[in-house]
Amino acid sequence: AQKVTQAQTEISVVEKEDVTLDCVYETRDTTYYLFWYKQPPSGELVFLIRRNSFDEQNEISGRYSWNFQKSTSSFNFTITASQVVDSAVYFCALNAGGTSYGKLTFGQGTILTVHP
Amino acid sequence: EPEVTQTPSHQVTQMGQEVILRCVPISNHLYFYWYRQILGQKVEFLVSFYNNEISEKSEIFDDQFSVERPDGSNFTLKIRSTKLEDSAMYFCASGGSRTNEKLFFGSGTQLSVL
Numbered sequence: 001a002q003k004v005t006q007a008q009t010e011i012s013v014v015e016k017e018d019v020t021l022d023c024v025y026e027t028r029d030t031t032y033y034l035f036w037y038k039q040p041p042s043g044e045l046v047f048l049i050r051r052n053s054f055d056e057q058n059e060i061s062g063r064y065s066w067n068f069q070k071s072t073s074s075f076n077f078t079i080t081a082s083q084v085v086d087s088a089v090y091f092c093a094l095n096a097g098g099t100s101y102g103k104l105t106f107g108q109g110t111i112l113t114v115h116p
Numbered sequence: 117e118p119e120v121t122q123t124p125s126h127q128v129t130q131m132g133q134e135v136i137l138r139c140v141p142i143s144n145h146l147y148f149y150w151y152r153q154i155l156g157q158k159v160e161f162l163v164s165f166y167n168n169e170i171s172e173k174s175e176i177f178d179d180q181f182s183v184e185r186p187d188g189s190n191f192t193l194k195i196r197s198t199k200l201e202d203s204a205m206y207f208c209a210s211g212g213s214r215t216n217e218k219l220f221f222g223s224g225t226q227l228s229v230l
Contacts, residue, residue: 035218045159045207045221062193091159102211102219103172106159 002027004082006095006107013082014115018034021110023092029053034068034075035093035104051075082114119143120207122222129198129229137193137225139208148191149209149219150183152176159207165191198229 003026013019025034036048049059051068059066063080079086089111093104121140129135140146150162164171165183182194184216191210195202205226 037221042223043205047218047220050218062120063179093159102149102164102209103161104151104159104219105161108158 002029002032002094002105004091004092004094004105006092006109006110009108010111010112010113010114012076016081018078018080019082019112019114021079021090021092021112023075023077025073025075025092025094027094027096029096031096033095035095036066036075037091037093037106039089039091039109040047041088047050048077048090061106071103077111080114084114084116087112087114118220120208120210120220120222122206122215122225124225125223126226127228129227131196131200135195135198135227137195137206137208137227139191139193139222140189141191141208141210142204142206142212142220143189145210145220147171147213148183148185150193151207151209151221152204153207153224154204162193162206195227198227200229202229203229208223 005024007022009011011019019023032053034051038046038048056068056070067076089109091109092107095104123138127135148165151159152162153159161174163173163177163183180196184192203222207224209223211219
């Protein structure tokens with residue numbers, strides 16, 4: 001069985017602060033994929049990143065960065081210099097390869113509020 | 117960027133009624149999915165669809181649910197006899213290959229069962 005845990009239910013920061021959203025996953029598969037999605041107040045799910053289990057390199061995209069550590073089964077997401085537009089619910093998700101393609105197991109989500 | 121389109125954005129129905137939620141996936145995609153999100157809860161997988169048949173379904177996807185790709189462009193989710201607990205946001209998603217690339221999600225249909 002697969003599981004994703006986002007222990008932080010809500011985070012509140014002031015604009016320009018850095019913030020890290022935690023994600024811990026469980027799977028027995030050796031091949032798997034990890035995702036982060038953003039859900040702004042308008043409701044849609046916006047893809048942020050996909051990372052496969054064989055690539056532990058950290059990734060940076062503008063103000064966003066991701067830290068994947070297989071040793072601790074974590075895939076954390078950091079927003080540097082947060083902005084009000086970053087306010088949203090952020091979901092971490094897991095997909096195991098093989099026949100489960102496209103079936104994402106989502107975490108509970110972290111509500112991020114960035115205050116001006 | 118290409119989009120997955122869902123209609124309607126909001127649907128209100130009476131308990132026991134049938135509803136059909138519609139989705140237009142990205143045109144060259146082959147894999148289609150429905151997810152749902154009950155208010156304030158996590159997003160949950162319902163069903164995956166490939167080559168005109170269901171690939172996998174969750175425990176939620178019982179006999180009251182069905183999916184169909186009636187033509188080359190639409191992908192529908194039918195709930196035969198709605199229950200109060202079916203009230204949720206329903207997301208359609210599509211993907212282009214088996215290599216677990218990102219799934220493109222639509223903006224969702226908010227279903228309210230009264």
